[in-house]
Amino acid sequence: MLEEVLRQVQDGRLSVEDAAKQLATFENLGFAKVDHHRKRRQGFPEIVYGEGKSAEQIIGIAKALQAQNHEVLITRVSREKADQIRIVCSDYQYDSVARLLFWKHADNRESKLNGYVAVVAAGTSDLAVAEEAAVTAEVLGSSVRRFYDVGVAGIHRLLHHAEEIQQAAVSVVVAGMEGALPSVVGGLVAHPVIAVPTSVGYGANFNGLSALLTMLNSCASGISVVNIDNGFGGGYNAALIHQLINKGAAGL
Amino acid sequence: MLEEVLRQVQDGRLSVEDAAKQLATFENLGFAKVDHHRKRRQGFPEIVYGEGKSAEQIIGIAKALQAQNHEVLITRVSREKADQIRIVCSDYQYDSVARLLFWKHADNRESKLNGYVAVVAAGTSDLAVAEEAAVTAEVLGSSVRRFYDVGVAGIHRLLHHAEEIQQAAVSVVVAGMEGALPSVVGGLVAHPVIAVPTSVGYGANFNGLSALLTMLNSCASGISVVNIDNGFGGGYNAALIHQLINKGAAGL
Amino acid sequence: MLEEVLRQVQDGRLSVEDAAKQLATFENLGFAKVDHHRKRRQGFPEIVYGEGKSAEQIIGIAKALQAQNHEVLITRVSREKADQIRIVCSDYQYDSVARLLFWKHADNRESKLNGYVAVVAAGTSDLAVAEEAAVTAEVLGSSVRRFYDVGVAGIHRLLHHAEEIQQAAVSVVVAGMEGALPSVVGGLVAHPVIAVPTSVGYGANFNGLSALLTMLNSCASGISVVNIDNGFGGGYNAALIHQLINKGAAGL
Amino acid sequence: MLEEVLRQVQDGRLSVEDAAKQLATFENLGFAKVDHHRKRRQGFPEIVYGEGKSAEQIIGIAKALQAQNHEVLITRVSREKADQIRIVCSDYQYDSVARLLFWKHADNRESKLNGYVAVVAAGTSDLAVAEEAAVTAEVLGSSVRRFYDVGVAGIHRLLHHAEEIQQAAVSVVVAGMEGALPSVVGGLVAHPVIAVPTSVGYGANFNGLSALLTMLNSCASGISVVNIDNGFGGGYNAALIHQLINKGAAGL
Amino acid sequence: MLEEVLRQVQDGRLSVEDAAKQLATFENLGFAKVDHHRKRRQGFPEIVYGEGKSAEQIIGIAKALQAQNHEVLITRVSREKADQIRIVCSDYQYDSVARLLFWKHADNRESKLNGYVAVVAAGTSDLAVAEEAAVTAEVLGSSVRRFYDVGVAGIHRLLHHAEEIQQAAVSVVVAGMEGALPSVVGGLVAHPVIAVPTSVGYGANFNGLSALLTMLNSCASGISVVNIDNGFGGGYNAALIHQLINKGAAGL
Amino acid sequence: MLEEVLRQVQDGRLSVEDAAKQLATFENLGFAKVDHHRKRRQGFPEIVYGEGKSAEQIIGIAKALQAQNHEVLITRVSREKADQIRIVCSDYQYDSVARLLFWKHADNRESKLNGYVAVVAAGTSDLAVAEEAAVTAEVLGSSVRRFYDVGVAGIHRLLHHAEEIQQAAVSVVVAGMEGALPSVVGGLVAHPVIAVPTSVGYGANFNGLSALLTMLNSCASGISVVNIDNGFGGGYNAALIHQLINKGAAGL
Amino acid sequence: MLEEVLRQVQDGRLSVEDAAKQLATFENLGFAKVDHHRKRRQGFPEIVYGEGKSAEQIIGIAKALQAQNHEVLITRVSREKADQIRIVCSDYQYDSVARLLFWKHADNRESKLNGYVAVVAAGTSDLAVAEEAAVTAEVLGSSVRRFYDVGVAGIHRLLHHAEEIQQAAVSVVVAGMEGALPSVVGGLVAHPVIAVPTSVGYGANFNGLSALLTMLNSCASGISVVNIDNGFGGGYNAALIHQLINKGAAGL
Amino acid sequence: MLEEVLRQVQDGRLSVEDAAKQLATFENLGFAKVDHHRKRRQGFPEIVYGEGKSAEQIIGIAKALQAQNHEVLITRVSREKADQIRIVCSDYQYDSVARLLFWKHADNRESKLNGYVAVVAAGTSDLAVAEEAAVTAEVLGSSVRRFYDVGVAGIHRLLHHAEEIQQAAVSVVVAGMEGALPSVVGGLVAHPVIAVPTSVGYGANFNGLSALLTMLNSCASGISVVNIDNGFGGGYNAALIHQLINKGAAGL
Numbered sequence A, B, C, D, E, F, G, H: 001m002l003e004e005v006l007r008q009v010q011d012g013r014l015s016v017e018d019a020a021k022q023l024a025t026f027e028n029l030g031f032a033k034v035d036h037h038r039k040r041r042q043g044f045p046e047i048v049y050g051e052g053k054s055a056e057q058i059i060g061i062a063k064a065l066q067a068q069n070h071e072v073l074i075t076r077v078s079r080e081k082a083d084q085i086r087i088v089c090s091d092y093q094y095d096s097v098a099r100l101l102f103w104k105h106a107d108n109r110e111s112k113l114n115g116y117v118a119v120v121a122a123g124t125s126d127l128a129v130a131e132e133a134a135v136t137a138e139v140l141g142s143s144v145r146r147f148y149d150v151g152v153a154g155i156h157r158l159l160h161h162a163e164e165i166q167q168a169a170v171s172v173v174v175a176g177m178e179g180a181l182p183s184v185v186g187g188l189v190a191h192p193v194i195a196v197p198t199s200v201g202y203g204a205n206f207n208g209l210s211a212l213l214t215m216l217n218s219c220a221s222g223i224s225v226v227n228i229d230n231g232f233g234g235g236y237n238a239a240l241i242h243q244l245i246n247k248g249a250a251g252l
Helices: A004-008 A018-026 A034-044 A053-066 A079-086 A124-139 A153-158 A161-166 A181-186 A203-216 A231-249 B002-010 B016-027 B032-041 B055-067 B077-087 B126-140 B154-159 B162-166 B183-186 B203-216 B230-248 C002-010 C016-027 C034-042 C057-065 C080-086 C124-141 C154-158 C162-166 C181-186 C203-216 C231-247 D004-012 D018-029 D032-041 D055-067 D077-086 D126-140 D153-157 D160-167 D181-186 D204-214 D232-249 E002-010 E017-027 E034-042 E055-067 E077-088 E122-141 E152-159 E162-166 E181-186 E203-216 E231-247 F001-010 F016-027 F034-042 F055-067 F078-087 F124-139 F152-160 F160-168 F181-186 F201-214 F231-247 G004-009 G014-027 G034-042 G055-067 G081-088 G122-140 G152-160 G160-164 G183-186 G203-216 G230-245 H002-010 H016-027 H034-042 H055-067 H079-088 H124-139 H152-159 H162-166 H181-186 H203-216 H231-247
Strands: A074-077 A094-096 A098-102 A117-121 A144-147 A168-176 A193-197 A223-225 B072-075 B093-095 B098-102 B117-121 B144-149 B170-175 B191-195 B221-224 C073-075 C093-094 C100-103 C117-123 C146-148 C170-175 C195-197 C224-225 D072-075 D094-097 D098-101 D117-121 D142-146 D168-177 D192-196 D223-225 E074-075 E094-097 E100-103 E119-121 E144-147 E170-175 E193-197 E223-227 F072-075 F093-095 F098-104 F119-121 F142-147 F170-175 F192-197 F223-225 G072-075 G093-095 G098-101 G115-122 G143-149 G169-173 G194-195 G224-225 H074-077 H093-095 H100-103 H117-121 H144-147 H171-177 H193-197 H223-225
Touching: A004 A034, A004 G004, A004 G014, A018 G004, A053 A074, A074 A124, A074 G093, A079 A094, A079 A098, A079 D142, A094 D223, A098 A124, A098 D223, A117 A161, A117 A181, A117 A231, A124 A144, A124 A193, A124 A231, A124 G203, A144 A161, A144 B072, A153 A161, A153 C181, A161 B221, A161 E170, A161 G152, A168 A181, A168 A231, A181 A193, A181 A203, A181 A223, A181 B077, A181 C154, A193 A203, A203 A223, A203 C203, A203 D204, A203 H203, A223 B230, A223 C154, A231 B221, A231 B230, B002 D004, B002 D018, B016 D004, B055 B072, B055 B077, B072 B126, B077 B093, B077 B098, B098 B126, B098 C034, B098 D032, B117 B183, B117 B230, B117 E122, B117 F152, B126 B144, B126 B170, B126 B191, B126 B230, B126 H117, B126 H203, B144 B162, B154 B162, B154 B183, B154 G203, B154 G230, B154 H152, B154 H181, B170 B183, B170 H162, B183 B191, B183 B203, B183 B221, B183 H152, B191 B203, B191 E181, B203 B221, B203 C203, B203 G203, B203 H203, B221 G093, C002 C016, C002 F001, C002 F016, C016 F001, C057 C073, C057 C100, C057 E017, C073 C124, C080 C093, C080 C100, C117 C162, C117 C181, C117 C231, C124 C146, C124 C170, C124 C195, C124 C231, C154 C181, C170 C181, C170 C231, C170 G034, C170 H162, C181 C195, C181 C203, C181 C224, C195 C203, C195 C231, C203 C224, C203 E203, C224 D223, C224 D232, C224 G160, C231 D223, D004 D018, D018 D126, D018 H074, D055 D072, D055 D077, D055 D098, D055 D126, D072 D126, D077 D094, D077 D098, D098 D126, D098 E017, D098 G098, D098 H223, D117 D126, D117 D160, D117 D181, D117 D232, D117 E074, D126 D142, D126 D168, D126 D192, D142 D160, D142 F001, D153 D181, D153 E181, D160 E152, D160 F231, D168 D232, D168 E181, D181 D204, D181 D223, D192 D204, D204 D223, D204 E203, D204 F201, D204 G014, D232 E017, D232 E203, E002 H002, E002 H016, E017 H002, E055 E074, E055 E077, E055 E100, E074 E122, E077 E094, E077 E100, E100 E122, E119 E122, E119 E162, E119 E181, E119 E231, E122 E170, E122 E193, E122 E231, E144 E162, E152 E181, E152 H181, E170 E181, E170 E231, E181 E193, E181 E223, E193 E203, E193 E231, E193 G194, E203 E223, E203 G203, E223 F231, E231 F231, E231 H231, F001 F016, F034 F192, F055 F072, F055 F078, F055 F098, F072 F124, F078 F093, F078 F098, F098 F124, F119 F160, F119 F181, F119 F231, F124 F142, F124 F170, F124 F192, F124 F231, F152 F160, F152 F181, F152 G152, F152 G183, F170 F181, F170 F231, F181 F192, F181 F201, F181 G152, F192 F201, F192 F231, F201 F223, F201 G203, F201 H203, G055 G072, G055 G081, G055 G098, G072 G122, G081 G093, G098 G122, G115 G122, G115 G160, G115 G183, G115 G230, G122 G169, G122 G194, G122 G230, G143 G160, G152 G160, G152 G183, G169 G183, G169 G230, G183 G194, G183 G203, G194 G203, G194 G230, G203 G224, G224 H223, G230 H223, G230 H231, H055 H074, H055 H079, H074 H124, H079 H093, H100 H124, H117 H124, H117 H162, H117 H181, H117 H231, H124 H144, H124 H171, H124 H193, H124 H231, H152 H181, H171 H181, H171 H231, H181 H193, H181 H203, H193 H203, H193 H231, H203 H223
Parallel strands: A117 A144, A117 A168, A168 A193, A193 A223, B117 B144, B117 B170, B170 B191, B191 B221, C117 C146, C117 C170, C170 C195, C195 C224, D117 D142, D117 D168, D168 D192, D192 D223, E119 E144, E119 E170, E170 E193, E193 E223, F119 F142, F119 F170, F170 F192, F192 F223, G115 G143, G115 G169, G169 G194, G194 G224, H117 H144, H117 H171, H171 H193, H193 H223
Antiparallel strands: A074 A098, A094 A098, B072 B098, B093 B098, C073 C100, C093 C100, D072 D098, D094 D098, E074 E100, E094 E100, F072 F098, F093 F098, G072 G098, G093 G098, H074 H100, H093 H100
């Protein structure tokens, strides 16, 4: 294909600019600025992992993204750092439970998608991770319904909400300790379940390993797993699937 | 709500049959036969895990499912067991690489869905797991495109197929050894990536643990992970998402 | 106390034989033959771990136990070894699923205890371990009700049997893969749950480690755990508790 | 059964209220408030896991439970948090070693059960976990005898108390480091032993893993295990068994 | 010291041969044949690890050692390999339980040392490892007393032999499963205990890891540990200490 | 034997007091006070593990031991706690590197044993553990020679001291990181090597696991291992062996 | 740069063929055949991992490589498979210890490089891995000197060869069990040491994990590590460095 | 050889001093001062591991090295400690990101080697480890080019720099999280890749274990691995290889 394009340029059948664009398929893979292509290539703009970055570094990246009219989402930001950043970025919102800092277009405040993402959490101690998932999905354009404190040790609490969870587009299920909740939810619904193990627990929990293994070994179908405490990953995957379902077959 | 329904029955405003149906939302959660509800509740009929079941047991379950006009899919079936089963179930197909035994309606031979699932595999040794994913997705109604032997150690092999992978509805990415492929694919596409670690490798691979951890820690977004060697899980998740995208927002 | 007994012997107030019996409380701790005291000390006669013992060794031990009118229970016996042993011990029963070989008094065939032990198992692949638990409990004098293939991925299957499980004296809950079943059962019942993880599964199951950790981290109360695949341990604990409940407060 | 009940309502043979009660078997599994059913369903009222809950949240839950005349037990409460809570809940007791905060009916101060629970601990460093077990059992209605600092390295210390331990209804055995104590106790008694590994130790203790594995692999029968440092679990299981033995066969 | 020797050679005060012998202290560190110095340097001749060596290789090494009048001890030899070797080495003894092949001087048949090594084993399944320890110690010159099947679950069996074990020069304590025996023995004796974990057990035993960790974490003093199933290491250490005690302070 | 003693009492051949003493062999196993028998039974008085004990508790135990003229050794004592204790126990010595607090008889200041214990350490970071070993051995009556900073990466440093190490009665070899030093020392000496892994290092050192595994797998003979950072265990074992060698065969 | 090349083609300053060649830098990253570029890009032709490939597959790949005049090296080939392949590829050599099958140009039989690679192995059981390293380096153009059975337990054996190892261009050091050899070699030489852990050993060796961790934690500088049993990796790295040293600074 | 030298001394053909020098080849292995021989034996002077050493200790060692005109490099030095040391060593440089303190000859400020070392890092969080590698290589005489924030999730960022990385003499590739970067770089270059896993990440990253396993299992050739967070090891290996390539074949 390469030589063909070159020959067309040589023959004058193709302008240099158009040839560059055609070869830009390669650019897509390498030579473009990050910002322009991330959203085109990945569906969402670049998300910033805030841990280990200074307030100054974050402000720099955020301003660059915002300058190109992208939404901005920064994860794992402490309240102190958020306060520092918001001196400059005064129109940013900070969610202290989810530890997310973000900026959305005024006209993106309301979700434009049909349906909703269900965020289901086992215990109140899993709240921070669940909120990281929920707020991430909201920032990325989904509306979210939360079902918290519905762990398997009192199965009736979950069953009470079964119907509403079943009608979601996709579920994010967050659990620590034994991490059994995704298996039960997975057996009740006809949509994908993103399982998020948390490090909540003690002893043989081994900082979330127990819940992680439980979820990977789930005997229910339709479950896939992200890293321990990775609420962001759960919310991102859910929002991505939710968005694609809204685009429908036409988007393929 | 329970008392309300009962009162309507008492008042003659509601027939016993209709009341039973209304309360059957609860049946949905407990008292129905497996077969009828699985497909309704979960989107796909029950899949049979063949490992540790005798040919006789499998034949029994398969016949029951087929009797209700469901597709049948049995995983992890050895050639010997498949041959035994096919003496009775002569119209079943067996895929010896994927070790899947299945039966499909004649009118489901062709996928009725728009788009395709990409199954991407790092090395030729990952073939069996990749095929388990691919054939599972096909049996569940998706069409599949395979991209094999495109591991990261020769990144050009993957990039060569980048565009075709990008246009898939969803990707299943299968890799053993260091398991880095899903991270690279995840960075190239705007759809969900289901990562399947395999136990291919030796030494510090620890039977797939290495690839599993790699995938869980991926710095690319939009990746979720299933169990080691769980090609079925990869294919099931992909087919589920593919189906939901085809249904579109109307299905929500 | 020691000197007191000695003084009574010296004074002729106590015969040597009676003094020996009184000091036999210490015998209880050390100097008695195994056979006599095990049943008195532990409630059940010595159980023989069959793995790694030859048929000859087992026959020897069994005959010795039987000679003192004790029930005999030998665990982890292969069919081959069982056949060899039964040439000599022709009145022994062998359960090939549970791999248990045992002999019971004719008048102990029927359980004399009120109530029953519930043995609950997640999948058909957990059957061997569940049967080891069930038959162990039966040999030790309990009657058992079995609830198999009621894993959490189809929670309605379990709920269907909830009432009958709730009325048991004690439950043994057997599960492999993610091992979530004991948590759900534990949340439904008012009696102790002995959780038995099995090595059923693959990949990140790590030969039962996944199920083991799940059970140890259960957020339900009233659950305790035995070793992976230790169906015997599950059945023994259940039978012990069942027996004590039948003895009631008078036994304390 | 569902349709039968409905038909009786239709026929006027059953009032709406009675039908609701009959169908409330299902409530038992799902539609009731937590508080009412936990004690009926599980034998004990809901226990509150205090870790990660604020003083305000705990006060709220405690007040709700107390309002319905239930005992209240909150685990893993620091002295600071306990002091805060007791400003409002001035009649609550706090055990600073066990880190338990609780409220009991005036007429439940004395145990009404025959017999006692033995709490046996290997070393003085295991004291906190042992006390969590002991006080939990006491709050739940058992009387407890403590046998501390009787580790296996000086086996005579344990043997000195053997008889008194043997006469208990059930034992909780707490040990860190090598965790061998439950095996020795398990070989001496005719009642269930709940083994509680602690994280006491260093180096290859791996935060209690060593003691946990020891206990799971015990060659003594009648032992089951709870999570590392889970004194509460040990006490709860013991109190549950103790209570059931007191109810006796009539309770089955 | 080097220059001093050289000067003596230069001065004729020392012959070349004697100088070479004196400098052989350095040979000790590098330039000598293995055979001559091992026994001088290490107290015992070289022991041959038989696993993975062919019968021919073993015969070669054995003949070389024997030629210099050293005892020969080869570990981990299968019966088949032993039979092959003994066609040539017809005066070698083979112990099929310990899987040891060895040759001793006729005048070393009886131990010349005062006292004995105690080899204590928990269960009959630990026999092979215990015998590897016992026979190793015997070949290296100790007399051995065996105390088998004295596991902690029936502590009276061990206590029955306490006095005889206490009078040994050193103990090797072999145990699988929970591996608690060395802790109890360590608390009873005033001599070193070499603890040998075995891989006997299943499930959370993890091939001996459980017993290994137990022994490393022992709260008894005077215990040190060798590798899992390393009966040879246990016997070698015991024989070494036994020999040194017999040499007494004069040997220092 | 029990009945024999009783009969002698009955016959007046044996006084009650003497019978009690004879039966006290059993006391030896159970009914004695800790203090009296530990030194007789174990060779050394009870050592106090200071971690997790208050200054008051330690003072109490120490006074009790000292009252019976025993040496006192308390391990893992922080400087703060040591200072508090020494207000009362003003004649105690504190070693802040080894974190040991101890009291010795004035006439035990000098070792009365022939020979010495070699304490060999790989790096300067292993100093604290090495000193815990060295001072422990000194308090228990040995004289000690220290060989520090002789790790295998500069093998000449070790070889320089080879002769002096070889002449020791026993070696304690302390190493972190890769933990290879005991293997090299073990290959040079004819006496027992007690290997002490330390948690010094980072990354794949896993808090001493690396060094521990290295030492357990040593291909040199005559090595046994204690827990990670267990300098006390190393010193205790060495002093015990050193003492027994000094007693010689007469002590057996 | 892309547009510049295109413009030169348009202007006729550059032929299509030359432009294609210049843009082949990109080909380098994606669109070229594997065979042509691997050797140019990586210094060595593609090596074939034989495990899990059929004789037919291997023959196909080998023929393709050979057709382009590349050396052929296939790893992990069993004797059976090698014999099958050599029916067709009759001029291939097979090394049954190293399990390598390879073909070299007649004029590459002798190494054309100055200096040599040292392959150093601890024990005779490490031979297969050491030979995989040695033969790999030879096939890739290095000459190799072997130093086997020089483990650290007899350090003099290694020191005897120190000078010759020091003069090598690079060392591959192979060791199982405790894996300490690379640390000692690393401390003796002024060139890179590639450490190869082997799975030789038992018990707490954990299939090579012990040796792997030892090598990663080495306190000697200049050591880097490859996977367990990865003799090929060791040989490849060594040959690569050896080749680059021979090219010298001119090659940079 | 030993006797030959001795005979020459005896014959007067060799002076004592010269003989000592010849035999000093052995000194090289044992009896020399560290400082003199390290640089001769290892190519670089001794590097000081600063962690756990006091400022005073470091000053002492540094002065000694400097006195002999060696470069000085101290790793893992905190800013506080560096400030203290620089009061005395005022001409030392401190790099606070790499936490390295060093002193170089004025005439070694510029690298005298051809070519450069590429230090490639995946994310900004890996910066500290990458800088430790880069500055180490620079202090040891290499020039370094840095390629940071080129992780595999945006593969185009890496490919953009491919050519410049390919032209390096050797690469150090630093990555945390999934650690996939070395595999991709390894597939692009014809020189050795030293892979450095970092502990950057969370959850199933397990403090760098994930990245470590990934790198050990890399399917690309020419990769070897150092310990987690061991930037120093990466830089040292790279500088060593870079130096040897510059010496070329003449140095062999």
